[in-house]
Amino acid sequence: MPYRCLEWIHTTFAVMLLSFTLCLPCHPANADGLGVPTPNQFKLADGFEVDLIHEVSEGSWVSLTTDPQGRLIACDQYGGLFRIAIDDAGNANVEKLESQIQGAQGLLCAFGSLYANVNSDQIPAGVWRLTDTDGDDQYDKQEHLIELNAAGEHGPHALIVSPDGKRIVMCAGNNTHLPKQIDTSRVPRVWDEDHLLGRMPDARGHNANRLAPGGFIASFDPDGNNVELIATGFRNEYDIALNKDGELFAYDADMEWDVGTPWYRPTRINHVISGAEFGWRNGTGKWPAHYPDSFGAAVNIGPGSPTGICFGYDAKFPKKYQDALFICDWSYGNIHAVHLTEDGSTYGGTYETFATAAPLPVTDIVIRPNDGAMYFTIGGRRTQSGLYRITYTGDINEEEATGATDQGQALRELRQKLEALHVADAPANNLDFILDSLSHEDRAIRFAARIALEHVDVDQWRQRVSSIDSATARIHAVIALARHGEAADQATATKALTSIDWNELDSDQRIALLRAYGLVAMRLGQFNTDQRKTILAQLDNQFPTGDDSVDRELAQVLVYLESQTATGKIVSLMKSSPSQESQMHYAMTLRSASAGWNDKDRKTYFSWFAELQKSRGGMSFGGFIENIKNEALANVPGDIKAEIEAIIAESEKASAEPAPSRPLVKQWTVDELATLVSEHSDKPDFDRGKSVFAAATCYKCHRMGIEGGILGPDLTSAGGRFGVKDLLTSIINPSQVISDQYGATMFLTDDGEVVQGRVINMNEKNINVLTNMLDPSSLAVINRDSIEETRESKVSMMPSNLVDTFTAAEIADLIAYLRAGGRREHPIYKDAVAASNGN
Structure with a gap:
């Protein structure tokens, strides 16, 4: 690809080093880089x-x-x-x-x-x-x-x-x-x-x-x-x-x-x-x-x-x-x-x-x-x-204190009333208040109520769990029971959860239900055959939901329950997930799956590891991938293990070959794209916008929702704060405005070397500098005594021209995806006219 991120960084960095070196004196009289920052x-x-x-x-x-x-x-x-x-x-x-x-x-x-x-x-x-x-x-x-x-x-x-x-x-x-x-x-x-x-x-x-x-x-x-x-x-x-x-x-x-x-x-x-x-x-x-x-x-x-x-x-x-x-x-x-x-x-x-x-x-x-x-x-x-x-040093004008709102104060007082019960052997006469608070819409109040319940002797409330009407309160009561109960409580806890209607739950309630199932199994005892069938009847056909947080938890519960139908779906979702984080989660989940495998899914699963090894992360990233692969391989039946090992070797050999390049479409300018994107009258395509976001390697550094990297700004809310032209400017000319939070520093050393990046670690006189945002483990080590001068970099660590291999229609869908905050339900996908607004 002519404009692939890593190649662009290396090329631009070399030019930048040359120009920077030429404009600096070889031995500045007052070296700002020495001692403490001035x-x-x-x-x-x-x-x-x-x-x-x-x-x-x-x-x-x-x-x-x-x-x-x-x-x-x-x-x-x-x-x-x-x-x-x-x-x-x-x-x-x-x-x-x-x-x-x-x-x-x-x-x-x-x-x-x-x-x-x-x-x-x-x-x-x-x-x-x-x-x-x-x-x-x-x-x-x-x-x-x-x-x-x-x-x-x-x-x-x-x-x-x-x-x-x-x-x-x-x-x-x-x-x-x-x-x-x-x-x-x-x-x-x-x-x-x-x-x-x-x-x-x-x-x-x-x-x-x-x-x-x-x-x-x-x-x-x-x-x-x-x-x-x-x-x-x-x-x-x-x-x-x-x-x-x-x-x-x-x-x-x-x-x-x-x-x-x-x-x-x-x-x-x-x-x-x-x-x-x-x-x-x-x-x-x-x-x-x-x-x-x-x-x-x-x-x-x-x-x-x-x-x-x-x-x-x-x-x-x-x-x-x-x-x-x-x-x-x-x-x-x-x-x-x-x-x-x-x-x-x-x-x-x-x-x-x-x-x-x-x-x-x-x-x-x-x-x-x-x-x-x-x-x-x-x-x-x-x-x-x-x-x-x-x-x-400026003028301090008297400003009106914002202070606490009445509603916030009232809610904090309710939480604190519950927190006053966080004492050993709390009296049981507060049980009605505690149980009612388990269903409160405020998460902190629900949390405080559950902790209060756990401080009351479990014998005082274990029999009340099944009769709680609110699904939310019942789930949180089961979590408390799982943490403090005995094996004899397992049947009661399980029945309390299986009687809940999945379709009536929102995302947070579904995650809580799945966590409750996990805690019951871990702390009170594994589910028997009948319980497993009942839970699978409640959950098996729900995967995937399209909600990434829910799907991550649902996948784990279904693998634990040895679902015959979930494995293939999880493999498929692993392959189609745009972020390496989600892919890695599902690979980790599947490492111990024993049910529902077929030859195609096994081949897809084990071939994936070689592909992910191309991705970048922290110092432990590659080791985690290798360990997940080895643990998964250890769970493969012996009669097909040699075949799977051959698949792994073949995929690793194939992954070593250069990836096919995307052809250059055009060296786009901001003004040109702003006009084309505004005139794009087709209804935005969510899936294509998300695909472009992934293909342009945005996920490596940026988050969208719960997916993506964290080395660059979170883009989930960017579309609500910036218009189309501002978004395009940030993509095409990222150096035009560089946030202090993500800016880089240039270091000139006494041997003429120039290093650009972000200082991320120090030890005595050694400074570790992150030089490549796409590879968080790529560090340059500079001896502090060798620094002749430091200065703020005027070049963003984000590559420019990332969209030059995409068509105007694809870029329009990318901008719509950004403006929607990565949410398929955003009005921009329901109203084609909305796609042309925002300039």
Whole structure:
């Protein structure tokens, strides 16, 4: 193909390097690329400025807090504590504190003490309290309050004061064991892996033996007593923060090696409600956000490495930013401002890039009440550390506070009333209230109600499950029963589900029903022959539904039930799915399928692996594909295994041959296509638009709905925000406007090499740069000392002219597909006239 993405990147990159090299001095007098980023290297939100307060020579700072005198306290990842006094002119006086504490990734001044959450092998890890007992302004008393294990970078993390001001809340990553003494737990203590078809560990062995509950959040009294578990199922939430309503938020990490797989979960803002489970599991086992027993994300952010977070309430910023949740992304060098909005009793929202530079390994962030400025540190992994300040220089007009809506407040109060029942052996006199709330339209309220039910002795309510009228309430009651019941409850739970009419359920209810079946089978016992027949009669003819989320779960249940008709349908859907994520999910589902195979489907299935190996993903992507193939091959009957192995070898040989090229149609211009697309009078073809989206490799970097990559912007809502000409401009001339969030940096090294890409990782003086968005594992390593100059790239990492091999009619269908947000039911497909509007 003359304009295939990868070839275009290589060609354009070579030209770009040449032109860039020619326009730079060989040895600039002041090399911006050395040391910490200078203020002129930052891009900031309008009206803000940044100052470098201190270039750190005292280690690599990873945590930050303010003390009652307005001084900052920081901790080196591999060393001790430092106190920083800042005068009115912004000068920093750094003092090393006399303390054995080091490696603290969480600091908090509260209750007359300094608390440190230590994650180090040099001293016992866990929560320490430091107190000045003699008034000399030094912490002379040190107490180890809570013992935790040091766990690399997934260990003990942040500390904050609880909403009532009486306790301390802490968080810890997924390699941290729960405290030895948990006095109370809002999370029912019945966590398990809960994978209907089993999971596969990470293909590179990472965390292969780390099981539920994963990362956690807990609270305790100022003296370290009365530890209460609040939430579990995180991967590695580094920091936590409270909004004005006392609601808790965390910024949880992704597993970047999983990029391109269906179990990859982007970094995300979690609203941490009482008793919540967020579904982190090792390897392929991450629970999807739509599971009813996993409480999803408030805002998905994308690839990154979450570190410090804080709300801007005490900042001398415009109201919009005072109310924002500021989050730090260590790997991509961003501080984002998240603008949360009420969504029933929980929250949704949007985010913008507030400050960025490259590299900017930002580690922690605070608002200093004394001057209303934002302070943040960069560092970690022995990288060069610095302390910065961001202030607002524009006029701050008094803005009316948006505040909470009456409806949102009422729903939160209802949820909190249920959360008050998240105590061991909750009284059964609240059962009617709890059971009624299981059918509430608000997901967070349903979740809180189920957790409340699970805290009531199961003997008090197991007999009521079958008589619940609401299908939604009955499903969630069965989930609770599966988690707390006994084998004797299996028949009751199964009958309660089989009596539900599938056709009367919406998407969320169907997913909940399927999850409930899985939990009953895993926890209460496998279905007998009669039960299996009854469930198959309810579900077998429903696949596929056309709803990708439902179909993924339905496929797993049907394979588990050994459906004779589902296997061929799943193979067909695997082949026809436009995104590699969906294809991989169905391949994973089929790896252990024992029923319904024929020769044609087996050949199609095993031939697929060679094709997918051409796709790109994170470091574990290829290993996962190989492991799925090997596990599937192990389940092939012995008498045909040699034949299947021959099919695999033949398909791998065929896949090694160059793919046929698409002929060049025309080097389209924006204006030319804008006219042709507007004049295209035929009714848009959804399937062809989706096919073009896939053929142009858009799915590799962009999401549409729940399908596609995450390295580029999510395009699901793009059609609602941009007209036809804007969409065409972004496709044909992507460098015309480059979002700060997806911009690249150009690095000139002292040997004349120029590298363009996005910084995604650092270690001491080595910087890892992603140079090819189509291959997330393609990294260039640059020694920081070799960098002569850095500058913002004016060339997008997205290839241009991607549609030059498509006809005007095909492009018109692509634009319609984008405008419809990938939804077949969008009005644009019902009204041909709508296709010509939007210019």
